[in-house]
Amino acid sequence: MTSDHAVDIDRHVRVYISVFVALMVLTVITVAISRLHLSVPLAVTVALVVAIVKGSLVACYFMHLISEKKLIYAVLAVTAAFFVVLLALPVVTHSNGYWIPE
Amino acid sequence: MSHPTTVDPHGPHVGHEAHHEELGFWRKYVFSVDHKVIGIQYGISGLLFLFFGFCLMMLMRWQLAYPGAPLPIIGALFGEARMPGGSMLPEFYNELGAMHGTIMVFMGVVPLAVGGFGNFVLPLQIGAPDMAFPRLNMLSYWAFFLGGVTMLASFFVPGGAAQSGWTSYSPLAIIAGSGQTWWLVGMIFLITSSLLGAINFITTTIQLRAKGLMFMRFPFFVWTQFVTAFLLLLAFPPLEAAGVMQLMDRVAGTSFFLPSGLVVSGQPLQVAGSGNALLWQHLFWFLAHPEVYVLILPAMGIVAEIIANNTRKPLWGYKPMVYSLVFLGFMSFIVWAHHMFMTGMGTAMATFFQTTTMIISIPSVVILTALILSLWGGSIRFNTPMLFALGFLPMFGIGGLTGLPLGLNVSDIPLHDTYYVIAHFHYVVAPGTIFALFAGVYYWFPKATGRMMNETLGKIHFWGSMICMNIVFMPMFIVGMAGVSRRLFDGGATYDFAQPILHWNAVSSWGAWIMALFQLPFIYNFFSSMWNGEKVGDNPWEATTIEWAAPSPPPHGNFSTEPVAHRGPYDYSLPGAKKDFVPQCEA
Amino acid sequence: MEIPYTVEARRDTGLNNGKIGIWLFLASEVMLFGALFASYILIRTGSSSWPRGDTILSVPLATFNTLVLISSSVTMVMAWASLMRRKLGTFRMYIGGTVLLGLVFLIVKYFEYSDKFHHGHFPSTDNFYAIYFTLTGLHMLHVAGGMAVNAYFWGPGAKQYYTNPEWFTNRVENSGLFWHFVDLVWIFLFPTLYLL
Numbered sequence: 001m002t003s004d005h006a007v008d009i010d011r012h013v014r015v016y017i018s019v020f021v022a023l024m025v026l027t028v029i030t031v032a033i034s035r036l037h038l039s040v041p042l043a044v045t046v047a048l049v050v051a052i053v054k055g056s057l058v059a060c061y062f063m064h065l066i067s068e069k070k071l072i073y074a075v076l077a078v079t080a081a082f083f084v085v086l087l088a089l090p091v092v093t094h095s096n097g098y099w100i101p102e
Numbered sequence: 103m104s105h106p107t108t109v110d111p112h113g114p115h116v117g118h119e120a121h122h123e124e125l126g127f128w129r130k131y132v133f134s135v136d137h138k139v140i141g142i143q144y145g146i147s148g149l150l151f152l153f154f155g156f157c158l159m160m161l162m163r164w165q166l167a168y169p170g171a172p173l174p175i176i177g178a179l180f181g182e183a184r185m186p187g188g189s190m191l192p193e194f195y196n197e198l199g200a201m202h203g204t205i206m207v208f209m210g211v212v213p214l215a216v217g218g219f220g221n222f223v224l225p226l227q228i229g230a231p232d233m234a235f236p237r238l239n240m241l242s243y244w245a246f247f248l249g250g251v252t253m254l255a256s257f258f259v260p261g262g263a264a265q266s267g268w269t270s271y272s273p274l275a276i277i278a279g280s281g282q283t284w285w286l287v288g289m290i291f292l293i294t295s296s297l298l299g300a301i302n303f304i305t306t307t308i309q310l311r312a313k314g315l316m317f318m319r320f321p322f323f324v325w326t327q328f329v330t331a332f333l334l335l336l337a338f339p340p341l342e343a344a345g346v347m348q349l350m351d352r353v354a355g356t357s358f359f360l361p362s363g364l365v366v367s368g369q370p371l372q373v374a375g376s377g378n379a380l381l382w383q384h385l386f387w388f389l390a391h392p393e394v395y396v397l398i399l400p401a402m403g404i405v406a407e408i409i410a411n412n413t414r415k416p417l418w419g420y421k422p423m424v425y426s427l428v429f430l431g432f433m434s435f436i437v438w439a440h441h442m443f444m445t446g447m448g449t450a451m452a453t454f455f456q457t458t459t460m461i462i463s464i465p466s467v468v469i470l471t472a473l474i475l476s477l478w479g480g481s482i483r484f485n486t487p488m489l490f491a492l493g494f495l496p497m498f499g500i501g502g503l504t505g506l507p508l509g510l511n512v513s514d515i516p517l518h519d520t521y522y523v524i525a526h527f528h529y530v531v532a533p534g535t536i537f538a539l540f541a542g543v544y545y546w547f548p549k550a551t552g553r554m555m556n557e558t559l560g561k562i563h564f565w566g567s568m569i570c571m572n573i574v575f576m577p578m579f580i581v582g583m584a585g586v587s588r589r590l591f592d593g594g595a596t597y598d599f600a601q602p603i604l605h606w607n608a609v610s611s612w613g614a615w616i617m618a619l620f621q622l623p624f625i626y627n628f629f630s631s632m633w634n635g636e637k638v639g640d641n642p643w644e645a646t647t648i649e650w651a652a653p654s655p656p657p658h659g660n661f662s663t664e665p666v667a668h669r670g671p672y673d674y675s676l677p678g679a680k681k682d683f684v685p686q687c688e689a
Numbered sequence: 690m691e692i693p694y695t696v697e698a699r700r701d702t703g704l705n706n707g708k709i710g711i712w713l714f715l716a717s718e719v720m721l722f723g724a725l726f727a728s729y730i731l732i733r734t735g736s737s738s739w740p741r742g743d744t745i746l747s748v749p750l751a752t753f754n755t756l757v758l759i760s761s762s763v764t765m766v767m768a769w770a771s772l773m774r775r776k777l778g779t780f781r782m783y784i785g786g787t788v789l790l791g792l793v794f795l796i797v798k799y800f801e802y803s804d805k806f807h808h809g810h811f812p813s814t815d816n817f818y819a820i821y822f823t824l825t826g827l828h829m830l831h832v833a834g835g836m837a838v839n840a841y842f843w844g845p846g847a848k849q850y851y852t853n854p855e856w857f858t859n860r861v862e863n864s865g866l867f868w869h870f871v872d873l874v875w876i877f878l879f880p881t882l883y884l885l
Contacts, residue, residue: 310706342721
């Protein structure tokens with residue numbers, strides 16, 4: 001193991017600790033916001049934004065997605081495309097089917 | 103397959119994987135991690151399930167041709183609970199129908215096309231020593247095996263096997279008998295098996311391809327398997343989720359797919375309700391439309407290989423074919439609701455899905471057209487694999503073109519759930535995909551065994567099957583357009599409007615039974631050729647792709663020297679070359 | 690016979706087989722949980738009334754569990770980092786910690802579940818409970834699966850460190866990717882079920 005490598009890992013570890021703290025804080029924040037009893041659309045938006053930030057932190061740093069190979073990005077891009085289609089499923093089901101609201 | 107490998111320089115870390123010693127019977131033929139053995143296991147299991155599914159269908163055809171008439175001799179075997187006095191009960195007919203579909207799709211065609219040919223041929227064609235994860239590969243086969251056993255066992259539970267169709271629509275499937283639970287558990291095994299397989303195929307294709315084998319040098323078959331694996335990987339999990347939810351509905355009393363206010367046999371159903379029955383259909387078809395392409399793409403791959411080889415020409419339009427294939431894969435995820443035009447979806451949604459459906463027919467036509475144009479100007483060798491491959495083209499064409507009226511909302515409404523639909527998709531899958539699979543068996547048999555299958559028997563098999571297939575399915579278009587529903591256990595005998603076309607039911611049935619006779623030469627040929635077939639060299643078809651550079655049968659580890667790809671996959675009849683084919687790994 | 694690129698990366702992709710395999714597996718998991726989330730949205734928007742999670746479920750317990758899972762993700766990356774530094778002892782401490790935190794998560798979940806059963810709330814009660822039990826149950830199966838793999842690397846699997854430390858490190862990294870994914874799913878499950 002070269003010392004370069006070891007320094008690299010030390011830097012990694014410092015990042016992990018900061019991400020850990022951020023995740024803890026964000027968890028507390030999202031619980032605190034839910035106490036405010038915001039209107040449903042707003043509450044959903046806020047909770048989703050916080051969850052996406054937390055999820056991205058985990059994916060980018062713990063799962064090293066921030067510095068991954070192109071191939072992995074390609075696989076995930078394809079997955080993301082189909083994931084979006086999947087989430088459109090409720091829209092498809094509930095759509096009344098008219099372009100213009102009656 | 104019986105050669106012990108001689109490669110030995112292994113690090114200490116692989117010491118526990120004793121591939122290198124002569125393995126015992128169980129490790130070599132049963133719990134093998136060799137992709138070729140697993141491929142053959144998948145292949146033979148798939149063929150057996152196809153045969154079994156065919157037998158179920160032949161029973162159904164009796165009931166459809168002669169509704170209520172006692173089935174001579176065989177009818178007595180099924181007991182009073184299923185065929186009292188030899189006449190089929192509606193419940194038994196429904197069992198046969200549901201299980202015929204499930205077995206043919208999930209346990210016959212997919213395991214043979216992907217598990218069998220994919221496992222056996224793909225690593226050889228890309229010059230790999232094995233799959234990337236050999237033990238995962240074995241696990242995948244045994245998950246499939248367990249799923250198959252579960253499905254078969256469900257025939258023997260009280261109330262019999264699943265009766266709600268291969269689509270297992272809710273709420274019908276939730277109030278059905280216990281066979282449906284077995285069906286769901288079996289499906290979860292089969293899905294797991296496909297997922298593990300898909301991971302393995304993609305990783306193997308990307309990582310283990312030979313030196314110099316860039317993606318645009320892949321044989322078309324490799325491309326089809328690669329795209330198919332992505333479809334399996336991303337489309338199957340939603341069905342797994344749906345399966346889990348339906349299992350919860352059946353076992354834990356939840357109401358995911360049960361709306362409020364359901365009344366069953368005059369009694370209000372005692373459940374919480376407020377679920378959504380259409381949710382099941384959406385999740386099911388989110389898988390099942392890509393699944394249609396899982397059924398057809400490997401078949402196109404096999405046909406492409408055989409056509410290039412037997413016309414002694416490069417494929418016409420290799421690149422457009424590849425682009426069409428990838429485009430097809432993407433599009434297959436946004437057409438699913440064309441199976442659901444009858445569910446009362448709004449016009450905007452129907453318009454969207456019929457538009458995407460029309461668009462997806464374009465790449466299919468591009469591939470089919472390219473395959474037909476590939477024949478132009480070739481001096482064609484009409485051997486058995488080529489006959490089956492050629493048979494595929496018009497049959498798939500009929501299946502595909504008759505699908506267009508079903509993809510358009512307006513014409514789908516009268517045709518939906520009639521025999522027209524049955525005829526349409528059977529033309530795609532039976533004389534389409536299954537012919538391609540037969541072609542593949544005849545084509546790669548010498549690679550797996552070192553022996554040829556008998557040509558005369560093969561030609562009898564082909565012409566008999568080709569004629570009978572059309573006798574079976576062509577009348578169904580007529581029956582369907584007359585308006586007979588595919589779900590009737592008497593084939594429409596109780597309806598006045600169906601009387602003028604009822605005789606076509608018997609024609610279909612006789613076609614099916616005679617076709618069964620024409621499978622006997624294949625079965626005999628398959629087994630006798632293993633031991634008595636003509637011995638041939640490594641490359642009997644004078645093919646270019648890399649699998650023919652391996653010994654026949656290939657030993658564990660496949661190649662004696664590491665293959666390197668120097669050229670594209672189909673260098674046939676190169677001007678100025680000494681032979682009319684230049685192997686891909688020849689410098 | 691040896692399979693190439695089990696340990697070392699292939700030049701043109703820059704990856705070893707295991708890394709691609711685990712990411713493909715995670716892609717399929719994304720679609721699995723995606724389908725469940727889509728079903729949740731559909732059923733919730735389609736029903737006439739839907740309770741707020743915090744009126745029914747215990748937010749403090751779930752918050753605690755969230756913190757536990759996040760901590761276990763950190764111990765997991767630390768375990769991997771220790772292997773990168775070739776420190777087996779530290780690795781064992783961290784991976785053991787990861788397994789224990791997973792266990793704490795399951796124990797808390799056990800109390801949550803038994804409290805619900807005790808008060809006569811089952812998956813069949815209504816669709817809120819149906820979704821709650823199905824989603825958290827499936828997630829718990831994933832937690833248990835991840836714990837089993839990590840426990841293996843803590844125990845008998847660690848022997849591989851002495852023969853092929855690099856391969857062992859890769860395998861722990863892949864197991865970690867799965868574990869973080871399970872954490873990630875919980876990060877979305879928590880507000881969805883408990884807070885909204």
